[in-house]
Amino acid sequence: MSSLSxxxxxxxGGATGLGIAWDAALRGLKVVLIEQSDIGQGTSGRHHGLLHSGGRYALSDPVSARDCASENRILRKIASHTIEDTGGLFVATPADPVDYPDRWVSACSQLNIPAEEISLSAMLEREPxxxxxxxxxxxxxxxSVDSFDLSHLLVKGIQEHGGVVLLRHRLESLIRHQDRLVEAKIIDLSNDKSLRLSANLFVNAAGPxxxxxxxxxxVELPLALGKGTLVAMSHRLVNTVVNRCKPPSDGDIIVPVGTVAILGTTDVPVKEPTSLDIEPWEVDLLLAEGDLLLPGxxxxxxxxxxxxxxPLYQPADNGDTQTRALLRAHVILDHEExxxxxxxISVIGGKLTTFRLMAEEAVDLICDKLEIDQKCSTASTPLPHESGQFLSLPSRLEKLERQHPLATTDQIVCECELVLRGDIELALEKSAAGTELDDLRRDLRIGMGPCQAGFCAFRTYAISSEYYSSPPSLKGLHNFLYERWKGIRPVSWGSTLQQMEFSRRIYLDLLAAGPKSEKRS
Ligand SMILES: Cc1cc2nc3c(=O)[nH]c(=O)nc-3n(C[C@H](O)[C@H](O)[C@H](O)COP(=O)(O)OP(=O)(O)OC[C@H]3O[C@@H](n4cnc5c(N)ncnc54)[C@H](O)[C@@H]3O)c2cc1C
Known part of the structure; x- marks a missing residue:
């Protein structure tokens, strides 16, 4: 067993852990981050993508609201290329409490959250x-913020400052010497080898x-878990984030992200971090509430x-069983205290929007404990940006149009998201051993467009097979398609059902890619 210190x-390796490792590396600390799967596999790759203005929590959770408002301003400066400035609207529908908007706008003004009332005609001109x-x-x-791009840039920032990011490395156990944590036993899941890592300080940023x-x-951690379901509509129905002007509740927001509009969300208490099953009532509710904002x-x-x-902090004196009622503000626990x-230390709760602030406070505590006098500089240090690596759909289209059609040597592999063969080859070249199709999805958005991997999955699998000396197992392709299927199944009616059946027949009948029992059916 090899050992490191x-x-x-x-x-x-969610937003919280990446932010902490980036801040620590910038302050000159020797830092290693381990992530059991790929970055963005946990909650940080499973949300609306809203860069909060703070408005959402102005009345219910002012601390969180204030943090969101100030971090919103900072992230626009340091991570501007991961953010689309859609603007946001808070609107009162006939179903919402009439006294809420006045109370809400006065709370916003007390918290220094800009909120300007506009006429209904101006609103409809903006969002017809x-x-x-x-x-x-x-x-x-x-x-709206692209958390996959943000995570990639954080990894780059950590590495540029001497930090180490180990993907597919899972913490297996922690070793104590009396009242002190001294060592971690880690397994490298790409080759099943174990590793011992000793550290001066261990940071638990494992989210759920x-x-x-x-x-x-x-030691015990008072943590409650709340599952939130989201629905992506196949078109960008609005260009502005639209929130209901009422106390936060199920189905009260629509966020435009890339080519789609995301309806969110529910909040259901669950026991396990893997309890991700979607119930039919959740989809019905999100569509019904969305219909109040956008009739039809x-x-x-x-x-x-x-x-x-x-992941929500639930202090012992809060016996609330409803996770919606728990505060969204973050908590940093020093287990010595x-x-x-x-x-x-454990860093939990908060929002993607507040990851930088959480990291600043956590690394301030780490420096205190290690008696290191280094100030935080993340609020004024732009994240590294490699032009052309993380591309939005419009810039991919622009890139294609700039090429003369006859001179095009690069093939389009994913027509929905305009991913080129060269993009995939580059991603494979840069990625760690054991890269799977789902990792390429987070890197390049393959399989995320309207056909939901009808064509790009098997093409990408073929390219990966050519790239690696021994072809990757079919299991990766099955898992990828199964994950897509799980997400489409709760909305399988109308044209979505047709698309799903079409893709299923391609995989089962044309490519014989299904499990044995299904191939015969
Ligand atoms: C439905 C929903 C919608 C949301 N919408 C928004 C939004 O629009 N805007 C916003 O700002 N916030 C939003 N949030 C909140 C935000 O997504 C989370 O606060 C944030 O992503 C939490 O990040 P994290 O790093 O703490 O956790 P995670 O992203 O879950 O990261 C934890 C990581 O730890 C890894 N890990 C676990 N165990 C081990 C182990 N043994 N060894 C190694 N690694 C391990 C996991 O694989 C995981 O990648 C939303 C949350 C939900 C649930």
Whole structure:
């Protein structure tokens, strides 16, 4: 078994862990981050993609609202290329409490969250599909953020400053020496080899898995998990984020992201970080609530569904069983103070929007504990940006149009998201051993468009087979298609069902790619 040592070991490669490792690396600390799968596989790749203006929590959770508002301003400066400035609207429909907008706008003004009331005609000019019976409408500074791109840039930032990111490395156990955490036993899942890593400080940033990590260290963590289901509509029905102007509840937001519009979300208490099953009532509710904002939405085509799990801090004195009622603000626990265990902290809760602030506070504490005097510089350090690597659909289209059609040597592999063969080959070249189709999806968006991997999955699989000396197992292709199928199944009616059946027949009948029992059916 090989062994390594570092100053800081970060467990978890979601936005929280990546932010902490980036901040620590920028301050000159020796840092290693381990992630059991690929970046963006946990909650950080399973949300709406909303860069909060703060408006959503102005009345229910002012601390979180204030944090979101200030981080929104910072992220627009340091990660501008991952953000689309869609703007946001808070609108009062006939179903919403009439006294709410006045209370809400005054809370926004107290928290310094810009919210400007606009006329209904101005609102409809901006978003013509909105319900004409909406009574009031406010403009806020919401935006949409691409968390896959953001995560990639954070990895690059960590590595550029000497930090190490180990993907497919899972923490198996933590070793204590009396009241001190001293070592982690880690398994490299790409080759099943074990590794021992000693560190001066261990950071638990495992999101919904955070309790599993503290259990390994023999301490308790008061964590509640809330599942949220989302539905992506196959068109970008709005260009502005649209929120209901009422207390946060199920189905109260629509976020335009890339070519789709995302309806969110529900909040269902669950026991496990893997409890991602979607229930029919959730889809019905999201479509019904969305229809109040955009009349006729129910007749538009839903593309797919997915769910994410919120890790929420639940102090012992809060017996609330409803996760919607728990605060969204983040918590940093020093286990020396809470449990008498030295060299171990947990960072939980918060929002993707506030990952940088969470990291700043966590690394301030780490520096205090390690007696290092280094100030945080992430608020003024732009994330590295490799032009042309992470491309939005419009810039991919522009790239294609710039090429003379006859001079095109690069083939289009995913027509929906305009991914070229060269993009895939480049991603394979840069990726770690054991890269799977789902990792390429997070890198390049293959399989995320309207046909949901009808064609690009087997083409990408073929390209990967040519690239690696021994062809990747068919299991990766099956898993990829199964994940797509799980997301489409809850909305399988109308044209979505037709598309699904069409893709199924391609895979089963043309390519014989199904499990043995299905090939015969
Ligand atoms: C439905 C939903 C919608 C949301 N919408 C928004 C939004 O629009 N805007 C916003 O700002 N926030 C949003 N959020 C909140 C935001 O997504 C989360 O706060 C944030 O992504 C949490 O990131 P994290 O890094 O703490 O957790 P994760 O992203 O889950 O990262 C934890 C990582 O730890 C890894 N890990 C676990 N165990 C181990 C182990 N043993 N060894 C190694 N690695 C391990 C996991 O694989 C995982 O990648 C939403 C949340 C949900 C659930």
């Amino acid at each position: 570092t100053q800081v070991l970060v467990i978890g 599909l909105l319900n004409p019976r909406i009574s009031r409408s406010f403009l806020v500074q919401d935006a 898995w955070a309790k599993t990590i503290t259990t390994m260290a023999g 939405l129910r007749d538009s085509r839903p593309l797919r569904t997915w769910a994410g799990i919120r 809470t449990d008498g265990l030295q060299c171990f």
